[in-house]
Amino acid sequence: MGRKHRKPNHFAQRKRYNKGKIALAPFDRRSEPYKEIVRENANFETYYKHEKVCPEDQFEKFMTAMRANLPTTFRITAFKGESKRLLEIVKEKLFTDYIAALKDLEEYDEEQLKPKSLCWYPDELAWQLQLTRKDIRRSEKLFRLHNFLIAETKSGNISRQECVSMIPPILLDVKSHHKCVDLCASPGSKTAQIIEALHSTSNGKIPSGYVVANDIDNKRCYMLVHQAKRLNSPCCLITNTDAGRFPNLFDRENKIIKFDRILADVPCSGDGTLRKNPDIWLKWSPGHAIGLHGMQYRIARRGAEMLAVGGRMVYSTCSINPLENEAVISRLIRECDGALEIVDASSYVKGLIYNKGMTSWEPATKDLRFFKSFDEVPVDTQTVIHKEMFPPDTETAAKYKLENCIRVLPHHQDTGAFFIALIEKKSLLPWEKEVDDKSIESSARKIVETESTKNGEEQPENAKKKRRVHYGYREDPFVFFEPNEEIFTSIKKFYELSDDFDPSCLLTRCNFGKKKNIYLCSPEMRDVLRKNEDIIKVINSGVKTFSRCDNNRNMECSFRLANEGLHNIDQFVGNRRRIHVENEDLVKILNNLNPIDPPKIRDLSETVQKQHSLIPSGSCIIHYKDDKIELHLVGWRGTSTFRAYIDVDDSVHMLRLLGSDISKYETNKFEEKAKREKTADDDTNIENNGKENTENVGISERTEEELLGEDELMDVNQQDITEAAEEELLAD
The missing domain is CATH 1.10.10 (Arc Repressor Mutant, subunit A)
Incomplete structure (x- = not known):
């Protein structure tokens, strides 16, 4: 059904009773009283107390911190030239200009309100405010702070991100020449950190390294595009596939690409985010971790296969559960038979308070039956709780170096909870040694041919619709410029582009017709795109650098510079x-x-x-x-x-x-809201006065509405519910 002809959806509408008058009006969640979530879950407390995720004398502090709201944190974009000046403003003016207005209120302490830099984040670029998101959104005294955060985030100069989520990319220690992949990248804050690291060490030039940012969810990929575009890097490729089955990618010489840095921030139960997602309190169960363990292991294993010898992979979750953390890492280290090693990462985050990785834990059923070993698990439960979920013996645990893992808990430094393991690849994995490059390449090409056949045009129309539901629509092609491209000749002449500029790095997203926008990729990113566009679904790459402007007659060239790509091409103009x-x-x-x-x-x-x-x-x-x-x-x-x-x-x-x-x-949304409400009240008064003067007008309309009883209204709603259900089924 076309968007223009779509019927209004009354599924989310409610009946409003007003002086005997029945009418349908859009549902406004704000008009309903908000029920505060009770931040309690007896099973959560029992489970983690039994697992001893922290020393017994700290457990109450741990639980108290878990129930508290989360402070606001943000970081300044590292590679932009103006980051030093913005840091000066944060240090000198953020409190005095944007926050100090709160110090006169009794519930706020002046010293506590002052922004604090995170001591473990490089170059003082990450900051924490002792204010929650609700505080900033709902306090009129903080409207300028809110405006600051919104404007600077949109311009790509700061990123609002939970501070423990900033740790994994730091441990990767990315340099400008590294080939990186973020296997589960959405919403993209960690990908943005990797991009920053690539550019921070490139001395103003386009880095030779790049990052492939992947997510299995097609819709979330576009959220990822939005995040990455704020940084305008020509070294980022966004893909859409299952991380556990990520295909081999090939370089310009048809050799399989092995990545220097891999981030596997895998999907998890998310109980480390309870402070910002309190609804998890209502549905938490130990069964969630059991159900996710297998998928998490497959992603970690695939990441290890894609990693170059000598390269680094970070495995991380926002979960506290050892079944999603140490159990996955322990299983991976065991099956890789010495090829992987957990590295002590403490030198990269000096000042960060954390617990070491756990070396013992007990898997449990949904009803909290704990098992010390797999032999204790009943036969009918062994299909759920597997042998691989149990910890290694004491001697083996020491050999695996599980204590090198990092566990950040909320009471350590007023954060969320997070698990991070830094892994280094010492040699080829056992199963990698059994297969040479040619056979791997051949099998990968067969997979591509099979997928191409599946996605071919000869399929019936209903099959295409189903594919769109699950995998999104077909993306526009990536068409790179030829060496003698006519458009480029006029662009080069007008902007006096240096001969060092490679026009084959320019691309458009259309095969035919006028080229509206021209995008720029790094040479390495171009080669990856050309070789692998048919192997993996590519969502986006390149930075808009030139944009068509035919409507201006006074211009010698049909394309203007685009501000998004200026810092990449500036050196050539x-x-x-x-x-x-x-x-x-x-x-x-x-x-x-x-x-x-x-x-x-x-x-x-x-x-x-x-x-x-x-x-x-x-x-x-x-x-x-x-x-x-x-x-x-x-x-x-x-x-x-x-x-x-x-x-x-x-x-x-x-x-x-x-x-x-x-x-x-500076927009004061509170004043604007008051003005809107006053205008609405004035309009209502005028309307009411008019009704008093024409008392009999509209009686027939009201009578008709009153005659249209609740039964007919329910029929209308039921029809809308059916339509909504059909749309949801299509979406699924």
Whole structure:
């Protein structure tokens, strides 16, 4: 059913009774009283007390911390040139300008309110606020803090992320030349950290390494695209497949790619996130971990197979349960027979408080029957609780070095709970030695051919619909430029691109018709895409670098620069398309992004006017530099105007860095809500006055509605429920 012709869904609507009048109105969850979740689960407490996840004298502190709300944490994007200036602002102004208004309230302590940097995160780039998400959203005194977090997140300069979730990418120790894969990447915060690490050590150049970010859920892949696009890296490839069956990828020489760094942050029961997801209290059961163990092991095993000898893999979960953590790692180490080793990672997170990995635990059924060994498990339960879930004996546990695993619990430093194991590959896995590269490549190609046949056009229409439900729609192709591409010739001439720039790294997403947007990949990412687009489902790659603008007659080139890809191509653009501006000029330009009435060149400094007169109309680069910061942004040189070609969030970010007034961008949602409510009340009063003057008007309508009794309304609702159920079945 087309979106335009879709019937309104009354499934989520309720009846509103108002002075005898029955009507249907959209359901508003805010109008219903919110029932606070009771943060108690007797089975949870009994299970983890028995498993001794922390010393007995700390257990009450552990449970108290689990029931408390989670503080807000964020980190500053590491590789961006303005990160140092933004860090200065966080240190100097975040409290005084955005939070200090709360210090007059009795329930808040001034010292406690001050932002604190996480001592174990590199370069003071991660910060914690002793305020919850609810505090920030619901307090009018904090509306400027809320605006700061929203704007800087949208512009890609900070990421809001739970602090323990930041640990796994740090342990990977990613360098600019590393080939990386994030097997279960959505929603993408850890992928973003890997991208930052790739660029942080590349000295401003495009890294030779890359990251393949994968997720099994097609819809979540697009959330991943959104996260990755904030960083605008040409070194990221987003794929959609089952991590436990991730296919072999091939390089330009048709050899199987072995990755230097692998992150396996696997799906889990998530009981380490109880502080921010309190609904888990209502449904927690030890059976969840038992059901997930097999899948988690398969993902970890596949990650180990894809890892290069000498490479590193981090296995992590946001679960406290040893069946999802040490039991999986123990099984993997045992079956790899010395090829893998758990590494002591304490030197990478100095200052982090954590417990060592557990060496003993007891699997349990849903009704909390614990078993010390597999021999104790009843025959009818052995299909659920397997031998591999039990811990190794004391001597073997010491050999496996399970104590090198990291267990962060909420009472350690007011965080969520997390498990991390850093694993290094010492040699080929036992089953890898039995198969040579050629046979692996051959089998992989057969799998591709089989999948291609399954997905061919000869399949019936209903089969295609089913495939779309599970795997999403077919993605647009990735079409790379040929060496003599006609479009590139005009682009190179207009922007005076250096001969060092490789046009074969440019791509579009269409085979035919006009090319609307042109994207840029790194050479290594290009090779991976070309060789493997038919092997694995690719969702997205590349950064928008040029965008078509045919509607401007004064431009010699049909494509303008896109601000998203500027930092990747800036080094190749000639000086002819650059205009250097002073502080006052840039502030005027940033404060007026309106394309209808852009800044007039006569209102800018003589220096800018002179540069403006020397270059032809069209897209250009605006360059600003002072003692603290250097900024590059896309501009447009009009006949008598000069404007920035960026969005509002980027503009607010730059104005903040320049120390300029951004008050006109500060939206107080509480004041706006009050104005809307007042307007609505005024309209209601006018309507009521009109009704009093025309008392008899509309009586027939009210009578008809009253005659339309509850039975008929229920029939209408039942029809909508049926339609909604059909839509849900299609979605499933």
